[in-house]
Amino acid sequence: MVKCSSTSVFLSLLFLALLSFYLAESYGTADGMEQWGYAQVRPKAHMFWWLYKSPQRIENGPTPWPTVLWLQGGPGASGVGIGNFEEIGPLDYNLKPRNSTWLQFADLLFVDNPVGTGYSFVESSSLLVTTDEAAASDLTELLKQLYNKNPEMQKSPLYIFAESYGGKYAVTLGLSIVKAVKSGELKLKLGGVAIGDSWISPEDFVFSWGPLLLDVSRLDSNAAEKSNSMAEKIKEQIEAGEYGKATNSWGDLENYIISNSNSIDFYNFLLDSDMDPLGAAASNSITGSNTGLSLRRYSRYLSTKVASASDTLSKLMNGVIKDKLKIIPKNITWQEESNEVFTALSNDFMKPRINEVDELLSLGVNVTIYSGQLDIICSTKGTEAWVQKLKWDGLKNFTNLARTPLYCNGSDGGTKGFYRSYRNFHFYWVMHAGHFVPYDQPCIALRLVKETTQSPASY
Structure with a gap:
């Protein structure tokens, strides 16, 4: 039998207390322009956040100067890594300054959401979230810890920007914030919610795939008809509340389209999956998992122009960045996507x-x-379809408005997009x-960031 002295027990308790304090505190750069830390959003569930001041x-x-909260998709994809270093943060994955960083118009708050991403x-897999609402509850708790005792942050309206599955997080979080602010539990001004290419209505998206790919000659009429038939099955499963089965059928449909389109890239119909040097390796690492296959395709599109970009990001996050942050537990290995998080949400995925x-919209x-x-x-076709299902009383007026063309640097380079806005609803079509x-x-x-956030900064 091993006997523990009172001294060893005291030291153990002290270590646990220090660890708890350590994870709750924020850290940052000497100039105060970056802050980061862990928030314990539930017992034994720890969410990492990283704030950049512009x-x-x-x-x-x-x-007022805005703050943008960026929510990545997946589910299970890392916003602290992908959104930050591959899309909108101050540095790219080679740690070179990004000319198009959104810091030009707002402070940026990245989170790895949900916990496990x-x-x-989490200290137990049983603590992974299984619903979008649970993810919103954790994010709301994070915001309470960041905002409630920080008058400076309270002055800056928060705009939630999301991508892909992150759009589902964003709208549930938006409602959670409104409720928490109204009850006095959260001291924050919500500026708005912006959802980009977001998985708001899985049914409308799967029905869009066949017609879209037929129109751009990537599927023939037989394959498009089969795609529509498979989409009908998914619709029936969704209507029956069989969301887990619908997730599996979604994976089957994606694989059917890939097989009959000569491996089209699901994130850009002008590309093949095998144009990405990481595609074959990622596919070979998966056995018998439709959801796993679709999940691993999530970040490949960002790597199509630079070989080994995904590998570079992983090395960066587990090397230089982990060393810089200092507070990441040694047993945590950063990954672009978490299979465990995806699997935990698989029954909510198709809702x-x-x-x-x-x-x-009704709340203003x-x-x-x-x-x-x-x-x-x-797809845009699928997004337009679900928008027409809104019961919002301004939808008809919104739909009847003419769109405004968008350009970059005047009209040079042709039309880059279109824009339509009515009351508190705004839509950007990006060419x-x-x-x-x-x-x-x-x-x-x-x-769109400047216009959405009403940032006082000039172009």
Whole structure:
């Protein structure tokens, strides 16, 4: 038998107390322009966050300086890694300054959400979230810890920007924030919710794939008809509440389309999957998992122009960045996507969130949609279909308005997008962009950020 002295027990308790304190504290750079830390959003569930303050910040401007909260998709994809270093943060994955960083117009708050994603972790897999609402509850708790005792942050309206599955997080979080602010539990001003190429209505998206790919000659009429038939099955499963089965059928449909389109890239219909040097390796690492296959395709599109970009990001996050942050537990290995998080949410994955968008609009919250022309998985055709299902009383007037063309640097280079706005609902159609709009069309992305947040900074 091993006997423990009172001294050893005391030291053990002290260590646990220090660890708890350590994870709750924030850290940052000496100049105060970056802050990061862990928030314990539930017992033994730890969410990592990273806040960048803009060097262009304008105090006492005509409008308050905004903060953008970025939510990545997947589910299980890391916003601290992908959104930060591959899309909108101050540095790219080679740690070179990004000319198109959104810091030009707002402070940026990245989180690894839900817990279990990226640097965030749980001390038991039973603590992984299984619903979008549970993810929103954790995020709301994070915001309470960041905002309630920080008058400076309270002055800056928060705009939630989301991509892909992150759009489902965004609309549920938006409603959670409104409720928490109204009850006095959260001291924060919600500026609006912006969802880009977001998985709001899985049914409408799967029905869009066959017609879209037939129109662009990537499927023939026989394959498009079969795709529509498989989409009908998914619709029936969704209506029956068989969401787990619908997730599996979604994976079957994606694989059917890939097989009959000569391996099209689901995030840009102008590309093949095998144009990405990581595609074959990622596919070979998966056995018998439709959801796993679709999950691993999530970040490949960002790597199509630079060989080994995904590998570079992984090395960066587990090397230089982990060393810089200092507080990441040694047993945590950063990954672009978490299979465990995806699996935990598999029964919620195919649930629509149209009603949540409707509720936000009815509450007067500003809602912005942006959609890449070349995206398949969250296609513009599918997005337009679910928008027409909104019960919002301004929908008819919104739909009847003419769109305004968008350009970058005047009219040079042709039309880069279209815009339509009515009351608190705004829609950006982004030309020549796939699923990852900030990566494909950074100029238009910057414009929509400035306009959405009403940033006082100038172009």
